[in-house]
Amino acid sequence: MTRRRLNIVLLYAGVVLTCAILLFPIYWLVVTALSKPIDLRVLPPNFWPEVPQWQVFAKVLADRPLLLWLVNSTLAALGAVTLSMSVSIFAGYSLSRFRVRGGQSLGLFILTAKMLPATLLVIPLFGIFRSMGLVGSLWSVILAQATLIVPVTTWRLKGYVDTLPRELEQAAMVDGCSPLGALFRVILPVATPGLAATCLYGFVLSWSEYAYARTFLTSAQGNWTANLGLTTMKGEYVSDWNEISAAAIMVAIPVLLIYLFLERYLVSGLTAGAEK
């Protein structure tokens, strides 16, 4: 075997191993969901159930308001993404294009908000939302998540706008656009891949958020998000792991679908942002 061929074999072996490690938890989630509860306690474990229990999904949907939780999660994520993007588009564009005194420091200051852990912000935010009467409302989660997402989306968009030639908006302005018109008519359409990637990133951040929902929404069952709902399925003494797994799969599916749908934009958005 030549050295070159050996290298290729080792490379593929490494890729297969990495994929196996990454995919194993998902595989195990599916195995757990489709197994009978009793089969989950046997040793050695079964790597595929003898009779897959497909009805578990219907049972979870019948027993729990999972669809409502998913709708709430979707609303919260869409709200947070919309709110944060409407701020980040202007902030990212300004940070990229305008040279003002202290602009660089301001940009870094925005990032510090991301550096603070969510648990640190929960208490002051709770105080603020209580005084505003928002505790228990989905708006509390939307606002809180937007504050978490804004720094990241702002910097991603800044990075993306940095890669676009300044002459594009200059041409638009000579053609009769105002600076804002140039942003909306030229820069944003051209930045669609970057915007899509950033939106998706914000959506996933929001979708997987738990601490805020746990703190602000506990008392209002009708507004629970999917993550919060999932954790309530774990009993104090007994937990139906197959049902929890089935619910977890259903919670993961929307994000998976979005990834598949936007994959083309996501990849070009990520690479274009990295070009600088």
Next chain:
Amino acid sequence: MAGIRIENVRKSFGVLEVLKGFSLDVADGEFVVLVGPSGCGKSTMLKILAGLDDATSGQILIGDREVTDVAPGERDVAMVFQNYALYPHLSVAKNMGFGLKMRGMARAEIDRRVREAARILDVEHLLDRRPKQLSGGQRQRVALGRAIVREPQAFLMDEPLSNLDAKLRVHMRAEIGALHKRLGVTTIYVTHDQIEAMTMADRIVIMRDGAIQQIADPDTMFQHPANLFVAGFIGSPGMNFMRSMVTMGASGPQLRLFGQDVPVDRPIAELAGKPVIVGLRPEHFAAGPGPVSFTVTPRLIESLGSEKYLYIEVPEENRGAITATRGGEDDHRGDSVIARIMDVGAIPQSEPITLSFDPSRLYLFDAETHVTIAG
């Protein structure tokens, strides 16, 4: 269409002054080229003219209207950028019609003008394509098309040919020239390429370090450069420079070049005893004897087919004048001058050759101020 008047425009970034009082009158329909080495302020001036950058002080008039503080879109000028700046998300037709749409023009009229411009520029078959599907030359045409559909008061062009390969550049240069003749729109064109400036301009503005060095038509610029910088910048290869003392001979003032006294018929008697910088264009050397002849062994001979470049060592006493031009393409040729000899047969390397020049062809520059000495 309209003329353009730029009055004493200055631009500073903190203590750095990039434009030092730029004034220029451009006549209606004139093609003016701003040329100079990179960093001389020519692109900054164009951006200020377009309204994309603010002047620190000064005034700009397009036609009779003062536009110093007017937004770019309301100045009624069209700009062609170095990287074309075509909108990647729009088709060629929409790129060209964008400016008209912004002005609220009816769709039928936009369509008519876009088709007319596309016909002039021979891009009719590309109207439905996106910019990324076009070659460099086609993009350049579309960028020009986007400018001409607007029928603006003036075209501003910022090094529009520098992204094209050499052959296409020559072709597009001629096309832009023809387009200007056909449309007759006032054009201000920025380039660092003196050949573009010489071939396209009605008038050339040479800039250096934010200041205008000379404004003149190409022939005047070539034959009567205002100073050493202009003399070195215009012409390819650039003018040769040598240092010489002025002395008084029997028949009047004379210089010492290539080891011999060269009488010059110029009123420089008062400079006797002082050094001057002597300029001689490479093409003003001739093979064989002439008014002033000397024999040298060229250090290097480059043949370009129809012409040869002979690199000739400069005598010690004539050295030390060359670095003064700064910005010319031959700044660093050290202690040699170039003779450009046309239609000459084979010249053997490392053998002496007799060359000559006519002293009436010499240019004289003040050794201190570098200004051309009249005469």
